[in-house]
Amino acid sequence: MTPPLSCPPRRRLSLPASLAAAGLCSALFAACGPAEAPPPSIPQDVMSGGDTTIFDDGREAFSYPAKNLTREHKDTFFLGNTTFNRNWVQAPASVTSSDGLGPLYNATSCSACHFKDGRGAPPETDTEPMLGLLVRLSVPGEDAHGGPLAEPAYGGQFNHHSITGVPPEGSCFVEYEEIQGTYPDGEPYSLRRPKLVFADLSYGDMAPDAMTSPRVAPVMIGLGLLEAIPEADILALADEDDADGDGISGRPNFVWSAGANAAVLGRLGWKANQPNMRAQVSGAFLGDMGITSSVRPDADCTPSETACAEAPNGGDPELPDDKLDRVVLYSRTLAVPARREYDDPDVIRGKQLFEAAGCASCHVESFQTGPFEIEELSNQTIFPYTDLLLHDMGEDLADGRPDYLATGTEWRTPPLWGIGLVHVVNHHEYFLHDGRARGLEEAILWHGGEAEPSRESFRAMSAPDREALVRFLESL
Amino acid sequence: MKVIISITPRALFASATLALAAALTGCGSDPEPADPTPVVERYVEMVHDTYEDTVFGVTTLKGTVDDLTATPSEASLKAARDAWIAARPSYGESESYRFYGGPIDDEDGPEGRINAWPLDEAFIDYVEGAPEVGIINQLQSFPDITKDILISQNEKGGEKNIATGYHAVEFLLWGQDQSTTGPGARPYTDYVTDGTGTAENQDRRAQYLTLVTDILLEDLISVEVQWEPGADNYAASFAKDPKDALGKMLKGMGSLSGAELSRERMNNALQEQDQEEEHSCFSDNTHADLVANATAVQNVYLGRYGGEDGPGIDDLVAATNPDLDAQVKADLDAVLGAIDAIPQPFDQAIVSEDGRAKIQAAIDALQKVTDDIVLVAAELEVTINLEE
DSSP states (O other): OOOOTTOOOOOOSOSOGGGOOOOTTHHHHGGGOOOOOOOTTSOGGGSTTGGGOBOOOSTTTTOOBOTTOOHHHHHHHHHHHHHHHOOOBOSSOSOGGGBOOOSEESOSSHHHHSGGGOOOOOOSSTTSOOSSEEEEEEEEEEOTTSSEEOBTTTBTBOOOEEOTTSOOOOEEEEEEEEEEEEOTTSOEEEEEEEEEEEEOOTTOOOOTTOEEEEEEOOOOTTHHHHHTSOHHHHHTTOOTTOTTOSSOOOBOEEEEETTTTEEEEEOBSTTSOBSSHHHHHHHHHHHHHOOOOSSSOSOOOOTTOHHHHHSOOSSSSSSOHHHHHHHHHHHHHBOOBOOSSTTSHHHHHHHHHHHHTTGGGTSOOOEEOOOOSSGGGTTOEEOOOOOOOEEEOOTTTOOOOOBTTBOTTEEEOOOOTTGGGHHHHHSOOEESTTSOEESHHHHHHHOOGGGHHHHHHHHHSOHHHHHHHHHHHHTO | OOOOOSOOHHHHHHHHHTTOOOOBOTTSSOBOOOOOHHHHHHHHHHHHHHHHHHHHHHHHHHHHHHHHHHSOOHHHHHHHHHHHHHHHHHHHHHGGGOSSSOTTTSTTOSHHHHSOOSOOGGGTSOBTTBTTOSGGGOTTTOSSOOHHHHHHHTTTTSTTOOOSSHHHHHHHHHOOOOOSSSOOOOOGGGGOOSSOOSSSOHHHHHHHHHHHHHHHHHHHHHHHHHTOTTSSSHHHHHHHSHHHHHHHHHHHHHHIIIIIIIIIIIIHHHHHTOGGGSTTTTTTOHHHHHHHHHHHHHHHHHTEETTEEOSOHHHHHHHHOHHHHHHHHHHHHHHHHHHHTSOSSHHHHTTSHHHHHHHHHHHHHHHHHHHHHHHHHHHTTOOOOOOO
16 A cells, blocks of 8 residues: 555654654554654754663663664674673683683672663762772873873772682772852852772782872763764864863873774773773773773783782683673663753753853763764764863862873763763762762862863852752753 | 554444544544553553462462471472462563553662572572572671661672572572573572581571562562552552553563563573573573563553453554554464473573574564554554663
């Protein structure tokens, strides 16, 4: 049967119920074939990940494959998920497919820290071991590729766990100091400043000039889309010397890529210190779990860590390429959820306030992705609210530890998409690189350096305006 | 797809019998989609019936667990295993009531405590070559085993760190499955506390099993009461917006048939060829679990549970598109036929040529049903936001 020529575009199924227009002819249109066209009623910026966007605001909101993934890619995605969730065990073990943990490690699975593909949290008490938060280590200087110079005895990352027969590096705890503040309107607030406390160090004192950088596990959504933003569009936003005089001097990081054998634009990680997901994933397997791969083939033991170097491994490499490929695809294609409550008047006003306060200078709302090796992520209009550039965030947030071109006060603008669902998925609202902020309001109040004028604009707002701005963030 | 535009006498009749507004729209001869109210009311009733059966099943299980821990023997262990297997179908048939933030899996829902898998058995108890591992054997870290401890440890430090639920009970009754022909063979002496028992910490194992069964029962009751008819609960608010409810029903069906059953519970095991990825890997009950899950999808479509058939989505679809209804029914039957054809046990089917072909056929059949559910949603003009 030939469909009638007068058929209007078929309504998409992927709309929130509130948007479902009462199409009088829908039953007829449903028979008109799979013509797809976005309905005029849904604002484009609600589809945070373009055609990859999913609609879910529940506990699994960060765990779906991109909406438009092919069937074949979805199958691979779910296989990647099993490796992502797998608990690695000490070698040798009867389950040879998942042995090779450590010898030194932070966690036994990816999902330990990225629980339900969401955000890690700092310890709740000053005696609780870290999980979802790790500490990078270095001493002044640079490695052969311009990266951080590893601490001589403990390496580039503190590993507080180890397999049997190998001493763990020690313990690390977080203590907090409360700092009182007051809004210009008289309303008080309190921020907590973290301090790292190392104990039971197994391999002697750290170097006196050792530098530390605590970093929580970020949400995993939309990472492939960030990779697919054309480099030129990111560099076009850079303004190293603040030529335009707006006080914002975004700088690109350039980091070593083993795959490219060259320094390339850094996009991922708290300091934009990873060039792509393949490097990020293989780096995390090695640094966080002690699992070697073809990209990172050597166990991470320092000269002091002799038992580490002598421990048995779980294969060479421990993570075969097919599994690495699946986890990389998985990590690139976790979908971004659509915004909620975007048509609430307070949320709309909050967005205007966000822009008026200059937040969007760094938390850049939108990009168009370019061609990408995963076709489904190509040419999408996305709303990540980041420029992927480094900004000086002031002394209060500084880790004092350079990372390639990033200075000790610079951080990469983190994406904000999905931030309003962290409390649903992960049952906490600890934000910023070390999770010090207890909620979005505190996160804003910690902004300093280039972001200080924006923070001051926020502080000067009326209480209802501050609330509206936060409600906008919660809608992302 | 077969396109039906003209209205049929049967469709008109069906909509009339459902007391539907069969008013014609101004743009063609199609009827308005049928009023989903009776279908939603039937759904609420069958959801409650299903959870009531899960509570009954685990209450029975609880009795056998008490017997096992009080007087461990071959017979009391077998009785507990039998009760576990008998308790599974009703839960499997309830799983199409997930995936839309209802009482089972809303923000505070207990689903992650009830049926989380695959679990890392070494998180709970000893495994081959490691007698000292697991909460049961780690006296220093866990001097007392309490409900609060088990609940707080569930999913702690990783998605495979499962301390509670059906599969924790399963592991405690069967142990690791090292057999190519049958399930795990944990000896009842793992629960003998007079000094002649096997493995260490038999008293703590019994305590763990008792508490974890109690938690399971309490969690299931907490869901059941939310579906109790006539109460001020989730069911009451659910039924208030029948069209929205219909969307949730379809989303639950499609999420189970698509991502959950065909991919996570079947394709992953098929591709990895790894027993760790089968649903009930200790008891070899996976085949029955698959049947129950497929039945769960069919139940919601038909408005049927436990032999009682009420107004279902099928009636709504038949009212406007009987061909689609026939197609969906045939495809649902085909899924059950395809799963039935998978040889048992499932952990051997994933590594045999014949088994693998049959599993693939069942996956393909499930994909067809998932596609059907999208068509049904379009036919009924509801929004399902199916993520698969």
